[in-house]
Structures are given as C-alpha cells and as structure tokens.
Amino acid sequence: MHIRTLKNIALVALLAFAGGWQPSIHAKEVAHGFHALPKQDQAMLDDVEKRTFEYFRDSANPASGQMPDHWPQQPHSDYFSSIASIGFGLTAYGIGVDRGWMTRQEAVKRTLTTLRFFHDAPLSDAVDAPGNHGFFYHFLDMRSGHRSGSQQLSELSSVDTSWLMMGVLFSESYYDRPNKDEKDIRRLADEIYRRVDWPWFTGGSPYIQGGWTPEHGYDFNYWRGFNEAMSVYILAIGSPTHPVEPAAWQRWTETYSRTWGEFQGQEYLGGHPSFWHQYNHVWIDFRGIQDDYMRAHGIDYFINSRRAALAQRQYAIHNPMQWTGYGATVWGLTASNGPRGDPLPGQPDPYANDSKEFFGYMARGASVRQVVDDGTIAPTAAVSSIAFAPEQVIPTIRDMEKRYGANVYTRYGFVDAFNPSFHFTDRPLHSGRVVPGLGWVDNEYLGIDQGPIVTMLENYRSDFVWRVMRRNPYIRAGLERAGFKGGWLDRH
Numbered sequence: 001m002h003i004r005t006l007k008n009i010a011l012v013a014l015l016a017f018a019g020g021w022q023p024s025i026h027a028k029e030v031a032h033g034f035h036a037l038p039k040q041d042q043a044m045l046d047d048v049e050k051r052t053f054e055y056f057r058d059s060a061n062p063a064s065g066q067m068p069d070h071w072p073q074q075p076h077s078d079y080f081s082s083i084a085s086i087g088f089g090l091t092a093y094g095i096g097v098d099r100g101w102m103t104r105q106e107a108v109k110r111t112l113t114t115l116r117f118f119h120d121a122p123l124s125d126a127v128d129a130p131g132n133h134g135f136f137y138h139f140l141d142m143r144s145g146h147r148s149g150s151q152q153l154s155e156l157s158s159v160d161t162s163w164l165m166m167g168v169l170f171s172e173s174y175y176d177r178p179n180k181d182e183k184d185i186r187r188l189a190d191e192i193y194r195r196v197d198w199p200w201f202t203g204g205s206p207y208i209q210g211g212w213t214p215e216h217g218y219d220f221n222y223w224r225g226f227n228e229a230m231s232v233y234i235l236a237i238g239s240p241t242h243p244v245e246p247a248a249w250q251r252w253t254e255t256y257s258r259t260w261g262e263f264q265g266q267e268y269l270g271g272h273p274s275f276w277h278q279y280n281h282v283w284i285d286f287r288g289i290q291d292d293y294m295r296a297h298g299i300d301y302f303i304n305s306r307r308a309a310l311a312q313r314q315y316a317i318h319n320p321m322q323w324t325g326y327g328a329t330v331w332g333l334t335a336s337n338g339p340r341g342d343p344l345p346g347q348p349d350p351y352a353n354d355s356k357e358f359f360g361y362m363a364r365g366a367s368v369r370q371v372v373d374d375g376t377i378a379p380t381a382a383v384s385s386i387a388f389a390p391e392q393v394i395p396t397i398r399d400m401e402k403r404y405g406a407n408v409y410t411r412y413g414f415v416d417a418f419n420p421s422f423h424f425t426d427r428p429l430h431s432g433r434v435v436p437g438l439g440w441v442d443n444e445y446l447g448i449d450q451g452p453i454v455t456m457l458e459n460y461r462s463d464f465v466w467r468v469m470r471r472n473p474y475i476r477a478g479l480e481r482a483g484f485k486g487g488w489l490d491r492h
Helices: 003-017 039-059 083-099 104-120 158-174 180-194 230-238 247-253 279-283 292-297 301-318 379-383 390-407 447-462 464-469 473-481
Strands: 080-082 139-141 211-213 260-263 266-269 433-435 439-441
Touching: 039 083, 039 390, 039 447, 080 083, 083 104, 083 158, 083 279, 083 447, 083 464, 104 158, 104 180, 158 180, 158 230, 158 279, 158 464, 230 247, 230 279, 230 473, 247 292, 266 301, 279 301, 279 447, 279 464, 301 379, 301 390, 379 390, 379 447, 447 464
Parallel strands: none
Antiparallel strands: 080 139, 260 266, 433 439
16 A cells, blocks of 8 residues: 555544544545645645635725625626625635634624624615615625615525625624623624524515525525535524524435436536535535435535536546646636636627537536536645545646646636636627636636635635634534434534
8 A cells, every 4th residue: 555545544433532623435536634734735725725825815895894796806897806705705714814814803803794794784675775684685795885876686595695694604703802802802702693484585475595685585596406406405503593494405306316427427416516515515514424315325514525426527637628728737617707708799609600619607526416617726625625535626626727827727726717718809809808828817707706715625625714714503403403413523
C-alpha cells in the first residue's frame, strides 16, 4: 500500500478517536488529509482560499454589511446584493478570523452591521420592502436596502433566505464570547431566525413554496426533492417558533426515485448543477448521518455528493458534445455566467443559427436526468467539490491555474466562468471578454459561486464550518426531527 494512503487512513482513525467526525459508511472512498499533501499543494489551496475570502471582505457595503450578487460592478450595471451571498459572507468572516486574515474585532463589527441591517429591516407587503414574514427578497439594493429596483421579478425567496439564515446561525454559534458585542450578535441572530414564518411560505400546501411577490403571490414552484433546498426544510422543521411538521421531510424525499440512477459509472441521487450537491454541505456535516432514504440505499448525502462530483468529471472526460478543453483536470458545470449576451434592440440575434447553443447566466450541469452544457466551465463547480473528492479536485485546481493563468485566476481567485470553445469577436457578450487563443473569459465574480469555494476549502482543511454548526441547536433539531441518525448526531 502506498505510504500516503497509509497516512490518510491513519488520519481518518485519529480524527474519529479525537472526537472529530466518525467515518461514514464508505469512509475509505474519501480518506484524505490536507496535511498529507505536498507543501506546494497546501500553499496553492491556501492561496485560493485567501483570495476568495478577500472577495467578501473587499466587496461588502460598510454601511449595511450587504455583499453584492456580482462584482466588480460593470459600467451602467445596477448595484444589488444577493441575500445568499451575504449568508456565505458572514461565514467567510469566521473563516478569516480562524485563518488570521481578519481580526476577530473587525469580524464582530462587520457581522453586527449586517445583522442589525436585517434585524431592523422593515418587513411588509410593500413592493419595495426588503422582506416579509421574516423572509427576504432574493436581491436587495446595496445602497437603500430595499428590494432591488432593477429586479422587479426579484422574489421573496425561501431558499435564498435559508442560505442567509445559515450564515446568521453560523454567526450565532461562532461568536460565543461573553462580551457585549458577541452577546449582541447572538441575540440578533436568534431573533432574525425565530422571526421566519415557515408555515406562511407553504401557502396552505403540503410543501414550502419557492417564491412570493406582492405582484403575483406565490409562484407554486414547490420544493420537492432532490435539489438545493434541503436546508429550507431542515431550518423550517427545526424552528422553535414557526416550524413545519417533521412529515414535511418525508414529502420532500418522496420524489427522490425520479433522479436516483447511474450516470458516468456512478450510482447516486442526481441533480445536474453542482451547486445542488454543494450548498447544503457548506453548513451541515452530512458525513455518517442518514435519513430514511439514504439509510435504505446504504450511503449518506456526503458520499452521494462525492459520486456526483466524480460523475461530472467523468462526463468531461467523455466530452460527448466535443467542447474544447474538457478533460480530467478541466471540468465543472453549475449555475454561472456564460458568454451569450442579448442582441441590440431591433437587431437580429447573431446566435440564432449556431449549430451549438451558448447561454448567458444559466444553471449548467450533467446528471442522471438532464444535461445542460454549452462548453462553459465554472471553476467553483470543481473547486467547491474538494471536500468530496480531493484526489480529483486538487489536480484540477493546479492544472486550471497553470493552463489558463492570470486570465482566469486573478486577485479574488478564479473568475466565475470561462469557455474555451467560444471565440466569436462580433457578438454581444453577457459579460467578460474573448481572449485570443483561449476563448471567452468572464470578468466578474459571483458571490454564490465564491462562497462555496472558501467554505468548502476550509471544511476540507479543518472541518471548521461543520464543527461550528454542529453546536447549533436549531440545526440539530431540524435534522433529528427529519429522521436523521448516526454519526455526530448520536454524540451529545
């Protein structure tokens, strides 16, 4: 047996003995340790994580603590936040403190600013209110804090509010010192979460709705599995003030059979964009804990997400649509920007007759039921899978950085996306530019794609976010009421 494999197995055993995570059913599939890596790989991962952390530090509005949906802002573009990005950013602050990239005092000040903004935000049926019934609009104006004026379709979002709440609850559990400021953080965070009226967002149905607007009411896009909304139900079931009944989890999972299957040599519960398999794992340690569905299938959600990442990589190796650049170390499809821009008013669409279709912003992916692929690689799809499949992701990070250099790896880490198959110079672009010899390269970062990078890198390195969130009573309550058992849930 290779000496590194022996070291990795020993590390898994040591973590379990020391009270860390218990090896899951298939721990041998993921046994790997950061400190067993060559020094140059450790330095590389540290650099990626630090640069990505700096996105949240540098982009936040100091007056309200909001963090932008995309950044840097382009000329004539609107300046609005994403509440999901804010949830990731609140978590990134704790990582920054733990890594020594930000003082605890600065993180406390920033976190208080953000929590006070959401705590004091006027919630009502008004069309420009920041939120309603404890939920917040998907996009908020970065200056006024109101529902983003340019995004009239910006909905009151249950899933984006959930990711915001995960950052809020992380803050409540992380800032545990007895001084006044950290007590205030805990109080504000608790009140913000307790205010969310989860049953209201069902609209009287058995399921939680996706969105609501004052113009049109509920969107009737119910959350039924499998997708990124696991956190919605766990938070809703765990609420101490406005819970939904635990049976909601069984209703959520009852359609899982539609997406369980084999794809690219992996058998798993599928979801085509990578973020479906990543966002919930940012804050919840699913290693070794199982609900009824996963118990019946003999794995846990962590192993399921590992298999999804391996299947995406294998899809890129097979490259059925013959896109440029795809391979074992260039892969990753998720929600991201893309090259396609809108034609000028009154002008014909220059993309209309292409033999292969390109997209602008789109949830790309490849899985059991669906493939959406236009040749656009989103680095976050691979990088944020590092906790699931480090042995495949680390060479991917190394090769993408080496192959594409400063065109894709810049001040804040990897740009949101790039497309080596797109070389048109006479077409309107969604964002970014066309680099001769490389293809289309974005010039934006998206908070919801940066967030999983910094948090999942840290979870791979140290379990940091997972360890903090395992202390949160609401997360534990939601999981236990939903029927999860085993692993860290069995240790009190």
